[in-house]
Amino acid sequence: MAIGNENLPPIHPVAGLRMASASAGIKKPGRRDLVVFELAAESAVAGVFTQNAFCAAPVTVAKKHLASDGATRYWLVNTGNANAGTGARGIEDAKRCCAALAEQVGADVADVLPFSTGVIGEHLPVEKICAALPDALAALSEDNWASAAEGILTTDTRPKGRSVQREVDGVSFTISGIAKGAGMIRPNMATMLAYIGTDLAVAPALLQQLLAEAVNISFNRVSVDGDTSTNDACVIAATGAAGNAVVDDADSPLALALAEALQEVCVGLAQELVRDGEGVSKFVALEVSGGASESECLEVAFTIAHSPLVKTALFASDPNWGRLLAAIGRAGLADLDVEGVSVRINDVLIAEQGQRAASYTEESGVAAMAPEEITIAIDLGRGAAKATVWTTDFSYDYVRINAEYRT
Amino acid sequence: MAIGNENLPPIHPVAGLRMASASAGIKKPGRRDLVVFELAAESAVAGVFTQNAFCAAPVTVAKKHLASDGATRYWLVNTGNANAGTGARGIEDAKRCCAALAEQVGADVADVLPFSTGVIGEHLPVEKICAALPDALAALSEDNWASAAEGILTTDTRPKGRSVQREVDGVSFTISGIAKGAGMIRPNMATMLAYIGTDLAVAPALLQQLLAEAVNISFNRVSVDGDTSTNDACVIAATGAAGNAVVDDADSPLALALAEALQEVCVGLAQELVRDGEGVSKFVALEVSGGASESECLEVAFTIAHSPLVKTALFASDPNWGRLLAAIGRAGLADLDVEGVSVRINDVLIAEQGQRAASYTEESGVAAMAPEEITIAIDLGRGAAKATVWTTDFSYDYVRINAEYRT
Numbered sequence A, B: 001m002a003i004g005n006e007n008l009p010p011i012h013p014v015a016g017l018r019m020a021s022a023s024a025g026i027k028k029p030g031r032r033d034l035v036v037f038e039l040a041a042e043s044a045v046a047g048v049f050t051q052n053a054f055c056a057a058p059v060t061v062a063k064k065h066l067a068s069d070g071a072t073r074y075w076l077v078n079t080g081n082a083n084a085g086t087g088a089r090g091i092e093d094a095k096r097c098c099a100a101l102a103e104q105v106g107a108d109v110a111d112v113l114p115f116s117t118g119v120i121g122e123h124l125p126v127e128k129i130c131a132a133l134p135d136a137l138a139a140l141s142e143d144n145w146a147s148a149a150e151g152i153l154t155t156d157t158r159p160k161g162r163s164v165q166r167e168v169d170g171v172s173f174t175i176s177g178i179a180k181g182a183g184m185i186r187p188n189m190a191t192m193l194a195y196i197g198t199d200l201a202v203a204p205a206l207l208q209q210l211l212a213e214a215v216n217i218s219f220n221r222v223s224v225d226g227d228t229s230t231n232d233a234c235v236i237a238a239t240g241a242a243g244n245a246v247v248d249d250a251d252s253p254l255a256l257a258l259a260e261a262l263q264e265v266c267v268g269l270a271q272e273l274v275r276d277g278e279g280v281s282k283f284v285a286l287e288v289s290g291g292a293s294e295s296e297c298l299e300v301a302f303t304i305a306h307s308p309l310v311k312t313a314l315f316a317s318d319p320n321w322g323r324l325l326a327a328i329g330r331a332g333l334a335d336l337d338v339e340g341v342s343v344r345i346n347d348v349l350i351a352e353q354g355q356r357a358a359s360y361t362e363e364s365g366v367a368a369m370a371p372e373e374i375t376i377a378i379d380l381g382r383g384a385a386k387a388t389v390w391t392t393d394f395s396y397d398y399v400r401i402n403a404e405y406r407t
Helices: A056-069 A087-105 A126-138 A145-152 A204-215 A253-277 A294-305 A308-317 A322-328 A362-369 A396-404 B057-067 B089-105 B126-138 B145-153 B204-216 B253-275 B292-307 B308-315 B322-329 B363-370 B396-404
Strands: A017-022 A034-039 A046-051 A073-077 A111-118 A160-168 A169-177 A192-198 A232-237 A285-290 A342-345 A348-352 A375-381 A386-392 B019-021 B036-038 B044-049 B074-078 B114-116 B160-168 B172-181 B192-198 B232-240 B283-291 B344-347 B348-352 B374-380 B385-392
Touching: A017 A126, A034 A145, A034 A204, A046 A204, A056 A111, A056 A232, A073 A192, A073 A294, A087 A111, A087 A126, A111 B172, A145 A160, A145 B308, A145 B385, A160 A253, A169 A253, A192 A253, A192 A342, A192 B089, A204 A232, A253 A386, A253 B089, A285 A294, A285 B074, A294 A375, A294 A386, A308 A322, A308 A386, A308 B396, A322 A342, A322 A348, A322 A362, A322 A375, A342 A362, A342 B322, A348 A362, A348 A375, A348 B292, A396 B232, B019 B126, B019 B145, B036 B057, B036 B126, B036 B145, B036 B192, B044 B057, B044 B204, B057 B089, B057 B114, B057 B232, B074 B089, B074 B192, B089 B114, B089 B232, B145 B160, B145 B172, B160 B253, B172 B253, B192 B253, B204 B253, B232 B344, B253 B283, B253 B385, B292 B322, B292 B385, B308 B322, B308 B385, B322 B344, B322 B348, B322 B374, B344 B363
Parallel strands: A073 A111, A192 A232, A285 A375, B074 B114, B192 B232, B283 B374
Antiparallel strands: A017 A034, A034 A073, A046 A232, A160 A169, A169 A192, A285 A386, A342 A348, A342 A375, B019 B036, B036 B074, B044 B232, B160 B172, B172 B192, B283 B385, B344 B348, B344 B374
16 A cells, blocks of 8 residues: 555656666566666766665665766666675675676776665675676666666555656756655665656766755655665766756756756655555654754654654554654753644644643544645744654554565 | 563562552543552652653652652552643642642642553543542552552553562661553653652662662663653652661662662563563563663664564564664764674574674574564674663554554
């Protein structure tokens, strides 16, 4: 089960970015588990990666290749195996896959960024991956976004994509992206895995800055279960095929338009991760306002997002505001005056001045909790800062999926 | 379902401390939901309370009464209603219950400490509580620990108690305690609710110090679901009936013996909370060693204890060390060298140098995970500090209990 629209929205091709999926038989025979992206030679590339100390081998290798002098020409993605917790051999395995691809296309090994997702702690089936590369390379096309969106999935129930087009100062551009992820979702800097492309020409430093800003208000603002993955990665390619003069001024109209479009794509993809969260039956926007700082608003939002008692109440569609107040109260805010706190579910005021609102009725609370998508708005009443986080409930299915996975 | 011995161990009477339970009909007719303790007039009393900003009305009143000039003579406990999130009226309601008890025994209202546990956000049924007070007062006896242990329960499946006796320097003393709690268990300074008594004469300041120390390594080291209650409280009475000279030197043999015995009682009670955690099927000791500081060991232990992915793997008895490494990696330790980290389940080395141990086999891991009670030992390999935290798994029953509660 998942929340919201089941269908992948139209993903506009990005000139200069080709992709294809193939079946390497990594975990399940016949499943599309390998995806290759090919970037135009002149592309600028930026990426953000997990901050988990146990980062996976492909993350280590991708960061190193991205920082090398050469150009990034290929992204190589496999599912079914995370190549994490695999030590020195894991690094070698990731490099061998990159080298095999590089050899077939006449590129340098450092021109390939590797990405893996799946079970932690098993060695990567390098031979299977290398054997499937020719199929993927032969199928490369700018029209394969949907196939690639399918090819990167694991426990996801559906593909996730976002695409927008803009025209600014006579320049038309496209920005398209896909993502995967349903569990171990509490990204810290990026989420496993998101791939974004634009046909604009953008200076690499500016591209990195815009990506970091967009990720910070999108992938870094969602949580399914609070568990940060070892493999989180989000990369963007700016191919330059739009023919514009290179965007390098963050205050230029084109840069501002790109920033806005990129944020729209990232927020849309991040919300899709939550709507397809493991066992999800509720999509919840936690809007915290009235904070003394943005960081304390985030602290409150994530404390609620990670509270098992709140999440099981959401699963039950139970307007259990006592658990919300208890979570706010343990978020560690200095000198929080509970008298100033109010809580709304959608438009229903349920608590204020540290207690149930006088106008509140159980019927109105139950009605507010009924929809699949709800907003919980908390006003801390002590400042002007605000922040929004998106999360899910905790269901029997979450337990089933994660108790059965790997067994 | 719960883990370990089902029966309440023998609770030795503490001279000078009488107690009784009664039925006030707060939530379920006929259920014992009211408990009164009576303390000898010369008793020293100490207490620690929740640090949740949304602390309940009885916590506010109990702290105020404890800090007042008079002596604490009574502890008044009700279940079925937490009197939390009830605003100014909640404070008045708690005081009215104290006043009713004080009037019946000829004491001052500040001599009574109130405690409540149960549903958050409903007003306290003061009349029902007051009406049941005569029954409780008439039944007061030093031999009623077991009845009191039953009377303070809510979603607990069984009563929890610990009792030890010691003889030091010719002084024999007893220390006995009871506790309740199964969900919303991630105490921060104390857990809802623990009552401890000793017949030693102890200076109040020293008693407070010893209680704080014992709570810090017991109730503050357990977590069922990471949710800190609004009503946590742990109090101790030292009645002085043992006839010893007042203990006021923390380094005296008697003080050291009391500290050790108090810690044994508190650790035993805290572990009982976990063994009876909501939906529990595993009791897990997380022993983190090799840390640069105790606080970073605790950070790692609680990150694991609160990871839904680790907890569902525990439920499945799945030796999913990848999820353990991922949780350690996101605990926020600065400059953690994953090569130095090792993980054992019971005596089986499962991971070292950031990957699966060479000696590890899936069969040995499955065998190590099979028992109801297991130890996960993590060596961070970067210092001499260590800390232990006790926790549970996440099961279908946890979701069921908390999705159905209050509906």
